[in-house]
Amino acid sequence: MEKKQFQAESKRLLEMMVHSIYSQKEIFLRELISKASDAIDKIYYKALTDDSISFNKDDYYIRIQPNKDNRTLTIKDTGIGMTQEELEENLGTIAKSGSLAFKKEVEMQDGQEIIGQFGVGFYSSFMVADKVTVYTRALHNEEGYKWESDGQDGYTIEPYNKEDVGTEIVIHVKENAEEENYDEFLDEFGLKSLIKKYSDFIRYPIKMDVTEKQPKGDDDDELVDVTEEQTINSMVPIWRKNKQELQDKDYQSFYQEKHFGFDKPLSHLHVSVDGMVRFQSILYIPEQLPFNYYSQDFEKGLELYSNGVLIMEKCADLLPDYFSFVRGIVDSEDLSLNISREILQQDRQVKLIAKNIEKKISNHLKSLLKNDREKYEKFFDSFGRQLKYGVYSDFGANKDKLQDLLLFYSSSEKKLVSLKEYVERMPEDQEHIYYATGESHDRIEKLPQTEMVKDKGYEILYFTDEVDEFAIKMLLNYDDKEFKSVSSGDLNLEDEESKKEAEKQKEEHKDLLSDMKEILGDKVKDVKLSTRLKSHPVCLSAEGDVSIEMEKVLRQMPD
Numbered sequence: 367m368e369k370k371q372f373q374a375e376s377k378r379l380l381e382m383m384v385h386s387i388y389s390q391k392e393i394f395l396r397e398l399i400s401k402a403s404d405a406i407d408k409i410y411y412k413a414l415t416d417d418s419i420s421f422n423k424d425d426y427y428i429r430i431q432p433n434k435d436n437r438t439l440t441i442k443d444t445g446i447g448m449t450q451e452e453l454e455e456n457l458g459t460i461a462k463s464g465s466l467a468f469k470k471e472v473e474m475q476d477g478q479e480i481i482g483q484f485g486v487g488f489y490s491s492f493m494v495a496d497k498v499t500v501y502t503r504a505l506h507n508e509e510g511y512k513w514e515s516d517g518q519d520g521y522t523i524e525p526y527n528k529e530d531v532g533t534e535i536v537i538h539v540k541e542n543a544e545e546e547n548y549d550e551f552l553d554e555f556g557l558k559s560l561i562k563k564y565s566d567f568i569r570y571p572i573k574m575d576v577t578e579k580q581p582k583g584d585d586d587d588e589l590v591d592v593t594e595e596q597t598i599n600s601m602v603p604i605w606r607k608n609k610q611e612l613q614d615k616d617y618q619s620f621y622q623e624k625h626f627g628f629d630k631p632l633s634h635l636h637v638s639v640d641g642m643v644r645f646q647s648i649l650y651i652p653e654q655l656p657f658n659y660y661s662q663d664f665e666k667g668l669e670l671y672s673n674g675v676l677i678m679e680k681c682a683d684l685l686p687d688y689f690s691f692v693r694g695i696v697d698s699e700d701l702s703l704n705i706s707r708e709i710l711q712q713d714r715q716v717k718l719i720a721k722n723i724e725k726k727i728s729n730h731l732k733s734l735l736k737n738d739r740e741k742y743e744k745f746f747d748s749f750g751r752q753l754k755y756g757v758y759s760d761f762g763a764n765k766d767k768l769q770d771l772l773l774f775y776s777s778s779e780k781k782l783v784s785l786k787e788y789v790e791r792m793p794e795d796q797e798h799i800y801y802a803t804g805e806s807h808d809r810i811e812k813l814p815q816t817e818m819v820k821d822k823g824y825e826i827l828y829f830t831d832e833v834d835e836f837a838i839k840m841l842l843n844y845d846d847k848e849f850k851s852v853s854s855g856d857l858n859l860e861d862e863e864s865k866k867e868a869e870k871q872k873e874e875h876k877d878l879l880s881d882m883k884e885i886l887g888d889k890v891k892d893v894k895l896s897t898r899l900k901s902h903p904v905c906l907s908a909e910g911d912v913s914i915e916m917e918k919v920l921r922q923m924p925d
């Protein structure tokens with residue numbers, strides 16, 4: 367039998383698994399159960415939409431079977447199974463986005479910690495196994511296959527006569543070593559509590575033979591061991607549960623089970639809508655920026671279910687781009703199972719759900735800003751830029767929805783402030799909202815142009831992000847107050863007397879100014895006498911709508 371080598375990337379990941387020192391090795395079970403559940407989702411969906419497949423709800427289950435004598439733990443599912451090619455592709459390489467994302471994350475950070483927190487699907491079984499055997503038969507396939515590996519020297523695949531469609535994974539549990547005890551994974555009680563802890567919300571029954579002491583007969587005091595098959599999980603999907611029954615940790619473990627991120631969610635909202643359209647949804651705001659968030663690889667979207675059946679893993683139509691960081695699931699009884707990707711975009715129900723979700727997220731963020739400033743600032747630090755792009759894109763169509771979610775650093779408060787807070791603080795004689803653009807707060811602080819505005823006692827918003835000024839140009843004004851750059855030519859902050867004095871000086875130094883203009887030539891458009899400077903001799907200022915900073919950005923853009 368031919369032995370095949372793992373792809374280089376897989377090898378490295380496996381090495382980390384095999385030598386993992388992480389204490390929470392137990393999460394491998396959650397990973398395998400979750401994959402089993404995904405596989406059942408797929409066949410369940412097919413059975414509901416394809417008349418040629420017979421459908422019986424009792425056929426869909428996961429079975430956990432420990433065997434202490436052989437030191438094996440078997441996880442069987444009645445899911446869609448894998449063909450030979452799929453076995454190679456799925457278990458021999460890291461091709462899927464989940465694992466790939468993990469790998470990149472591991473390279474960026476110190477790996478060990480994250481393995482334990484999140485696992486990476488199938489490979490995490492090598493944290494507890496010295497050998498893993500997979501028996502599988504795909505739907506519509508006569509033949510089955512056996513895949514086996516010790517996680518080090520590659521793997522083998524051979525035909526195997528498997529009676530039913532689905533997958534059976536046999537974990538050959540490691541021997542106990544000095545400080546490592548693996549017996550928990552062979553013990554009914556230990557397994558039962560792990561299933562309860564991590565996989566209670568899985569929608570298919572997780573069955574296990576459990577041996578318990580029971581009275582021998584009705585009126586008999588003698589207890590005997592009775593082995594019975596039990597369903598260990600409650601099976602109610604978390605989004606169908608009542609909010610009151612759930613705790614933060616339940617939402618957190620669902621987030622991790624779903625691999626929504628490598629972090630803990632910063633905040634979640636659980637929505638149940640019963641109006642023009644009915645749906646339940648759990649939405650998360652991640653704490654950390656996904657490593658590929660601002661790249662083209664990033665795919666937005668929510669998991670979409672039709673009455674408990676998964677129909678799409680990433681439904682992009684449910685989220686506007688400016689909320690693309692939101693992860694989560696939506697389940698609606700008003701959606702047809704047969705809905706195709708193309709129709710989805712046009713679907714009235716989907717549009718209604720999307721609109722509703724957008725509103726919920728927006729309100730949630732607003733209330734976070736109001737009630738938990740620290741959390742909101744953490745959020746804004748990661749995703750604020752996306753909101754500013756949102757203001758800027760689509761020709762400002764969404765600016766009204768987003769403007770109250772923006773924060774900028776303030777010259778007087780020395781922290782992030784909202785536009786509303788700025789306007790509320792404005793002295794009576796202040797007409798505009800002032801901003802200054804630069805590379806850093808420090809740099810802006812030193813700009814000659816800020817002096818006069820500050821002297822008037824006016825607050826200045828500091829723009830350090832390239833998109834800031836573009837977004838503001840789209841907003842134009844807030845609460846009827848126009849935005850004005852401290853560098854713009856017509857600040858008009860002088861009183862009458864100094865205006866007169868300036869005119870006089872301009873006349874007196876006419877020749878000097880025109881000489882300077884001549885010497886500088888094309889480098890400047892004009893040389894003017896300025897009234898806004900105090901401790902600095904000169905400053906550059908822009909005329910018209912495009913500031914010097916914006917010009918820099920525009921010049922860097924590809925044509």
Ligand code: ADP
Nearest residue numbers: 401402405445447456462464465487488489533
């Ligand atoms: P990921 O999906 O995050 O890459 P895995 O490495 O666990 O994680 O799985 C790789 C792929 O193998 C899965 O996406 C799935 O297609 C397949 N797979 C894993 N377990 C099963 C299973 N029990 N039944 C069918 N397919 C499975």
